[in-house]
Amino acid sequence: LPLFSPKTGFPPEQRMVLVACGPFTPSDSVAFEPLSDLLDVVARDRPDVCVLLGPFLDAKHEQVESCQLLSPFSDVFRLCLRTIIEGTRSAGSQLVLVPSLRDVSHDFVYPQPPFPFPDLPKEDRARVLLVPEPCTLDID
Secondary structure (H helix, E strand, O other): OOOOEOOOEOOOOOOOEEEEEOOOOOOOOOOOHHHHHHHHHHHHHOOOEEEEEOOOOEOOOHHHHOOOOOOOHHHHHHHHHHHHHHHHHOOOOEEEEEOOOOEOOOOOOOOEOOOOOOOOOHHHOOOEEEOOEOOOOOOO
């Protein structure tokens, strides 16, 4: 933020922004424990904006590469997104989800389009922003 100057007045209201990059799973399982820990931090600190960058389900994950998942990639990915959206709802944070070229259930093109998520709950549509990669964010 700019420093106070009598010519410019006071700086705009400060915002807390939390930024985290995936993968959100340990290398030996797809249980998303690191994601759960992150959601606990969001619930505790209640940031104004939470920017999460993929990969959410990493194409380089051991179980993905060896096809050991019991569910289709798209189902695991949707479960991950639902967990994130529901886990940040009580904090009231604006949520920004940015894809990665290593997201196994997304287009491997650059620039990447935003995640398609037609099942996004109606009550979350105002606070969840699905953006392309690359993108420019203007926060306030």
